[in-house]
Amino acid sequence: MRGNVIVTPPCTFRTAEDFAVLAGDTVLGAVRHSTAGGPPRWEHGLPVLPLHMVRPGGPEVVEVWHTEGGVIRTGEHKGLLYAHDGEVLFCAGWIGPSADCEEATRQAYVAAFEVVEDLGYPNVYRMWNMLDGITGPSARGTEVYRDFCVGRGRAFDRFGHPMPASTGIGSLGDGVAFYFLAHRSHAAVHLENPLQVPAHEYPEQYGPRPPSFARATYLKPERGRGSLYVSGTASILDHATVAPGDVARQVQVTLANIAALIGADNLTGHGIDGGYRLEDLRAIKVYVKRPEDVPIVTRLCRDEFSRRADIAVFTVDVCRPDLLVEIEGMTP
Numbered sequence: 001m002r003g004n005v006i007v008t009p010p011c012t013f014r015t016a017e018d019f020a021v022l023a024g025d026t027v028l029g030a031v032r033h034s035t036a037g038g039p040p041r042w043e044h045g046l047p048v049l050p051l052h053m054v055r056p057g058g059p060e061v062v063e064v065w066h067t068e069g070g071v072i073r074t075g076e077h078k079g080l081l082y083a084h085d086g087e088v089l090f091c092a093g094w095i096g097p098s099a100d101c102e103e104a105t106r107q108a109y110v111a112a113f114e115v116v117e118d119l120g121y122p123n124v125y126r127m128w129n130m131l132d133g134i135t136g137p138s139a140r141g142t143e144v145y146r147d148f149c150v151g152r153g154r155a156f157d158r159f160g161h162p163m164p165a166s167t168g169i170g171s172l173g174d175g176v177a178f179y180f181l182a183h184r185s186h187a188a189v190h191l192e193n194p195l196q197v198p199a200h201e202y203p204e205q206y207g208p209r210p211p212s213f214a215r216a217t218y219l220k221p222e223r224g225r226g227s228l229y230v231s232g233t234a235s236i237l238d239h240a241t242v243a244p245g246d247v248a249r250q251v252q253v254t255l256a257n258i259a260a261l262i263g264a265d266n267l268t269g270h271g272i273d274g275g276y277r278l279e280d281l282r283a284i285k286v287y288v289k290r291p292e293d294v295p296i297v298t299r300l301c302r303d304e305f306s307r308r309a310d311i312a313v314f315t316v317d318v319c320r321p322d323l324l325v326e327i328e329g330m331t332p
């Protein structure tokens with residue numbers, strides 16, 4: 001509560017049953033982390049992206065993106081499904097298994113930027129990409145993530161959009177899925193981390209085209225406090241992986257990275273007043289590579305984040321073979 005106004009967080013995690021009740025009320029779109037992925041589909045008249053992130057028998061986590069009001073309009077463009085309420089655009093797409101991940105990614109991202117431009121939501125502030133076999137060999141004999149980065153980068157080159165906060169993570173199957181959010185009027189301020197080389201400046205040892213993303217994006221309203229969206233963050237200092245093989249240390253380095261990124265010093269340096277701490281984050285997603293590491297990673301995260309935060313843990317691959325964990329979140 002702020003005064004007597006109820007502040008609805010933009011994103012909450014729900015069970016499949018809760019989502020069925022909630023949909024059609026204040027929902028713009030949703031992402032179903034479940035046992036199968038595939039193209040986005042319409043549910044209750046809204047775009048819903050199924051992601052293969054859960055093993056059989058595990059609980060489905062529905063990530064629900066809420067609208068603050070306005071008339072919701074929906075549509076489809078080249079297989080991408082979207083909903084928008086006059087201020088916020090939610091859009092989801094599926095690249096699917098393909099012979100040429102680079103070209104398929106380029107085309108899908110071109111379609112995404114066409115949606116952004118056609119509908120007039122120029123401030124893209126958060127993107128997610130879930131890649132089956134992310135560090136595995138691609139059909140053209142390189143690596144799926146590397147091919148993906150080249151294709152995505154070519155679409156960014158063509159449209160000249162600034163690079164927003166993003167996640168590029170593994171999934172348990174069903175090709176490459178992606179979704180993103182864009183705002184009509186609020187400026188998107190993209191942040192880098194003082195402890196890390198900007199990802200888009202990574203040296204060539206990580207691939208021919210560095211990944212196109214910022215470490216965080218602050219969505220700045222005309223007045224008052226905005227929301228900060230933290231990219232998938234891992235145990236990387238400068239550009240190098242820290243503590244390969246040591247999951248507890250990787251969690252510590254990752255949390256320290258996030259703390260430095262969202263803290264007052266870094267925000268002030270990007271022209272944003274104030275700062276945040278780990279306990280301010282909500283809608284946290286934790287990606288753990290090895291199933292046996294889930295208990296310790298969950299405990300370490302529970303100790304640092306607020307009890308009021310939704311924390312979802314998924315057992316999937318991370319974008320470098322030596323990374324064991326990755327964490328993302330946002331402020332309400």
Ligand SMILES: C=C(O[C@@H]1C=C(C(=O)O)C=C[C@H]1O)C(=O)O
Nearest residue numbers: 166167168211213231232234236
């Ligand atoms: C973990 C890293 O990168 C990951 C890959 C991303 C992408 O390609 O969009 C974004 C954030 C992370 O999920 C990193 O390079 O620090």
